[in-house]
Amino acid sequence: MLGPLREDSPRRIGPYGVRARLGAGGMGEVFLGVHDDGGDPVAVKTVRRDVARDPGFRNRFRREITVARSVSGPHLALLLDGDADAEVPWLATGYVAGPTLSAAVRRAGAMDEAEVRMLGAGLARALAAVHAAGIVHRDVKPGNVMLAADGPSLIDFGIARDSGATPLTTTSRMVGSPAFMSPEHVAGSGRVVPASDVFCLASLLCYAVTGRDPFGDGPVAAVLYRVKYVEADLDDVPDALRAVLERCLVADPAARPAAAELAELLDPGAAGRWPDPVAQHIAEHERELARVTALGRPLLPGYTPTEATADSRPELHQLPTQGTD
Incomplete structure (x- = not known):
């Protein structure tokens, strides 16, 4: 980096x-x-x-x-x-x-359930603080999560906004990353709420435990269609974790757990440290x-970065006047 x-x-x-x-x-x-x-x-x-x-x-x-x-x-x-x-x-x-979550998964592969629970509990607590301040992050994805020795960190509030304010983007511009959007993102930025971040976090945790995007890849339109109308692919998610994530991935935002509740649901069985390959990367x-x-x-x-840092340069995301990153 x-x-x-x-x-x-x-x-x-x-x-x-x-x-x-x-x-x-x-x-x-x-x-x-x-x-x-x-x-x-x-x-x-x-x-x-x-x-x-x-x-x-x-x-x-x-x-x-x-x-x-x-x-x-x-x-x-x-x-x-x-x-x-x-x-x-x-x-x-x-x-x-430390590396981004996306860089860590690319290098070391998917994480075990215990480590994903640790990751998710930390990020859910971060979102709870964001939501308590009246903000919706709007772009919770692997590239916006940094892994450090003391746990994960959620970064980039460049497109976060006051949840009661007028949307800072035009209706023709998309805010977020297609594979890690919620159905509300697809429906229109004015419908994005704190529960939308919870949906996106659950998608991110699916990625961390399986190593693949939960709504597949392909053309943006196809991915967005699956986000809005098709259930996430949870086939390889361990059963206990899957039961938690399914609650977050329901279509109705009101039916999803709040971020603080999600942290409590993920805590049991969480690891105390990163797996060795991730710890070495950090x-x-x-x-x-x-x-x-x-x-x-x-x-x-003329300076040459080390192999570890060269693979994970951060993504500079959009600020509040802009649309997609």
């Missing part, structure tokens, strides 16, 4: 010295930053200049920062700082040294972070 800066990459963002480039996407770039006063490294997301010139963008971005600051709880990469009025708007969140990321921060200067062109 830690790559060299480009010639045109910033060397400073707000009070953060930039050390490495983490990734890029349709909205901008993500960098590893270190505060002038020290402390743990952070992930700093910047917004492209052309996006920032959108007349309504800065107001929406400013509101997004305010809403995200209200969230606190376990297993969350919390918003630490941000500036909607900077020439290049930015926000900083806690940096998680340790490689930690060593890479230590290596980079010990340099005390930016990574310049």
Whole structure:
């Protein structure tokens, strides 16, 4: 995940010295930053200049920062700082040294039930905190889950929004990732509610325990059709876990357990630590972070990331004015 800066990459963002480039996407770039006063490294997301010139963008971005600051709880990469009025708007969140869930499954394969229960209980508690703040995350998927030594972390509130607010996307744009959407996502963003995140989390846990998307692959339209009208493929999910996930994957949002209840349902039988291959993967990321921060200067062109970090560059997801990632 830690790559060299480009010639045109910033060397400073707000009070953060930039050390490495983490990734890029349709909205901008993500960098590893270190505060002038020290402390743990952070992930700093910047917004492209052309996006920032959108007349309504800065107001929406400013509101997004305010809403995200209200969230606190376990297993969350919390918003630490941000500036909607900077020439290049930015926000900083806690940096998680570890692979994404998708990278971990690609490398080590599906997880056992106990480890998936540990994963799910942690993420359900994270969602409970998000929902308590009146926010719907809207994009709970393997690429938005980081695995660290102390458990999973839910990242990217870029398309989260106040659940009582007017949708920040246009009705013609889709918010989320097709394989990990809820039926409400497919029906329209205005219908997405906290229970929609629970549906998406259950889909994510199916992926973690089987190694495949619960609604299959293929054209986006076909996947969306299956999400809305066809039951998830739970054939290879262990029976006890399957009974829990089936409650989350029902069509009626009101019939699904709340996030806090789901955490309690998953806790019994949960593992106390990651399986060895995942723990080794995390340790490689930690060593890479230590290596980079010990340099005390930016990574310049020519730096080669280790094999562990090269396979899991983060996805920079859309901010509240945009649609799909």
